[in-house]
Amino acid sequence: MEYARTIPLQIGLKVDHRGQLYKIVDHHRQEHSVVQYVIQSLSSGQTKRVFRHEICDASVTSMFNRLTEVTIFQFVHESSQSDDELSSITFTQGVPEPVVEPEPVLAPEQALEPEPVLEPEPPLKKPRFKEMPNREHIDMLAQARVEKTTKQQTDWGVRLFRGWLTENQYNDKFEELESSILNDRLSFFYPSLQTKKRTDYxxxxxxxxxxAISRHLTSPPFNRNVNLMKDNAFMTSNHVITGMNKTLKRAGKDVTVHKKPVAEGDVQRLYSSGVFNTDSPVTQQNKVFWDLMLNFGRRGQEGLNTLKKSSFGKFKDDKGHIYYKMTYNEANKTHHGVDSHENRQEVRLYEKSEDINCPVASLDFYLYKLSPKCNALFQQPLLYPKPNCWYVNQAMGKKIKSNDAKDFK
DNA sequence: ACACACCATTGCCGTAATCA
DNA sequence: TGATTACGGCAATGGTGTGT
Structure with a gap:
C-alpha cells in the first residue's frame, strides 16, 4: 500500500546530520515516495541531498543526548530502521547504521515516523494526514485564494505594467527583478498611466x-515575499502614487461618481405593478421596506431584523413638516463611498402630503396594522389579515427581507 | 493645564462585484 | 476586457470625560 510507506519528515523541520543542525527545505521525490531530503545547514546555508537514515529530528537527538546510559540500554536491542522509503531504494554496501530513534519516550506530537512494518501482513496503521500533496496541487490551492474576478483584475494590472515595460524597451519579465529596481520602474510607471481614452486613472x-501587480508577484509560481503597498523598499513608488492622488484631489478630479441605484422609471414600474400596494399585508410591508431602505439604508440588510417599532420616531420640524427619523444610533457603521461631509446631518423621512405614495402616511398605516404583541418592525404578514391587525406576533428572519431586496431588483 | 483612557468617526486598503 | 464602484475590515484620528 502506497500510503504506508510515505510519511515524510516535514519541510522546515530542524534535523541533525552528522552532528550539525540542518533544516529540511525540500523533498526529492520519485513517484509518490520520498526518496531523499534536501537539507540546508543552519550555520553555513549550504544545502545537501540526503537519505532519510542520514538525518534525525533535531528535537529527538537533543532529547537523546539527555538520556542516561541506563535509559539508552532499553533501546539498544530495538532496531529503529523504520524508514519505509529505504525499502524502495537499493543501497550499496556499507550504508552507515541508522540513528537510533527512541520512539517510546516521545510525546505524541514528536512522534514523526510510523512503527516499522515487521510482519509480512500487519494491520496497516492509517496515516494521520492525507498523502503529501504535489507542488501543482499546492499552487492550485494558493491560486484558489482569490476569486475569479480578482484574478482578472490581477491579469489586467500585470498586462498594463508589462505593456509599459515593453513600450519603454525594458525586459517585461519583471517578476524576478530586485525590489529596488522594481521600485524604480514602478515610480516611472505609475505617472505614465492613462486610460485608453487618454484620461487620468x-x-x-x-x-x-x-x-494587482503585488498579487501577481506574491502568487505562484513566483511566490515572492514582497508587498508593493507596505514594504519599505517600495516607499518611493508609493509616494508617487500618493502624490498623484493628492494632485487629482486638488484638481477636483477625484470625485467618485456614484450610480443612481435604481432608475426613476423602475420605481414607477414597481408602484404600478402593485407590489407596493398598501391594501394587503405583504405589499404594504414591501412599500414601507422600500421607503426605509431608500432613506435610511446604508449597508445592505445589516441589522434589519433588529429594527423595532420604536426604531423610528415621528417629529415635526420648525416649519411644521412631519418626518420620521431613526431613534437610535444606526449600526455604528462607517459611511462608505460617499464623502462623509455630505452626510453629517441626520437623515429624515419627510411627509409628502400631496403624494398618494407619501412614505410617512404609509409608515403610519403600517405601524398601526402591526401586531401589538410584537415589538419588531418587520413581522410576518398574515395570510388572512384581520381588520386591525395584518401581521403575526413573530419577527421576520434575517434572510427574508434580503430576498425581498433581490426581488425588487 | 496636562496626561490619559475611552470610544466614535474617518479615511484608507485590498478584494469582489458590477458596469460599459 | 477595461474601468470603476461597493464592501468589509482596520488603523489613525480626534473629541470628550476623568484624574492629577
Missing part, C-alpha cells in the same frame, strides 16, 4: 493596479 484604479 481614478485613485481607486491606481490603487487597484498596484494591488
Amino acid at each position: 481614478s485613485k481607486s484604479a491606481l490603487v487597484g493596479i498596484r494591488a
Whole structure:
C-alpha cells in the first residue's frame, strides 16, 4: 500500500546530520515516495541531498543526548530502521547504521515516523494526514485564494505594467527583478498611466493596479515575499502614487461618481405593478421596506431584523413638516463611498402630503396594522389579515427581507 | 493645564462585484 | 476586457470625560 510507506519528515523541520543542525527545505521525490531530503545547514546555508537514515529530528537527538546510559540500554536491542522509503531504494554496501530513534519516550506530537512494518501482513496503521500533496496541487490551492474576478483584475494590472515595460524597451519579465529596481520602474510607471481614452486613472484604479501587480508577484509560481503597498523598499513608488492622488484631489478630479441605484422609471414600474400596494399585508410591508431602505439604508440588510417599532420616531420640524427619523444610533457603521461631509446631518423621512405614495402616511398605516404583541418592525404578514391587525406576533428572519431586496431588483 | 483612557468617526486598503 | 464602484475590515484620528 502506497500510503504506508510515505510519511515524510516535514519541510522546515530542524534535523541533525552528522552532528550539525540542518533544516529540511525540500523533498526529492520519485513517484509518490520520498526518496531523499534536501537539507540546508543552519550555520553555513549550504544545502545537501540526503537519505532519510542520514538525518534525525533535531528535537529527538537533543532529547537523546539527555538520556542516561541506563535509559539508552532499553533501546539498544530495538532496531529503529523504520524508514519505509529505504525499502524502495537499493543501497550499496556499507550504508552507515541508522540513528537510533527512541520512539517510546516521545510525546505524541514528536512522534514523526510510523512503527516499522515487521510482519509480512500487519494491520496497516492509517496515516494521520492525507498523502503529501504535489507542488501543482499546492499552487492550485494558493491560486484558489482569490476569486475569479480578482484574478482578472490581477491579469489586467500585470498586462498594463508589462505593456509599459515593453513600450519603454525594458525586459517585461519583471517578476524576478530586485525590489529596488522594481521600485524604480514602478515610480516611472505609475505617472505614465492613462486610460485608453487618454484620461487620468481614478485613485481607486491606481490603487487597484498596484494591488494587482503585488498579487501577481506574491502568487505562484513566483511566490515572492514582497508587498508593493507596505514594504519599505517600495516607499518611493508609493509616494508617487500618493502624490498623484493628492494632485487629482486638488484638481477636483477625484470625485467618485456614484450610480443612481435604481432608475426613476423602475420605481414607477414597481408602484404600478402593485407590489407596493398598501391594501394587503405583504405589499404594504414591501412599500414601507422600500421607503426605509431608500432613506435610511446604508449597508445592505445589516441589522434589519433588529429594527423595532420604536426604531423610528415621528417629529415635526420648525416649519411644521412631519418626518420620521431613526431613534437610535444606526449600526455604528462607517459611511462608505460617499464623502462623509455630505452626510453629517441626520437623515429624515419627510411627509409628502400631496403624494398618494407619501412614505410617512404609509409608515403610519403600517405601524398601526402591526401586531401589538410584537415589538419588531418587520413581522410576518398574515395570510388572512384581520381588520386591525395584518401581521403575526413573530419577527421576520434575517434572510427574508434580503430576498425581498433581490426581488425588487 | 496636562496626561490619559475611552470610544466614535474617518479615511484608507485590498478584494469582489458590477458596469460599459 | 477595461474601468470603476461597493464592501468589509482596520488603523489613525480626534473629541470628550476623568484624574492629577
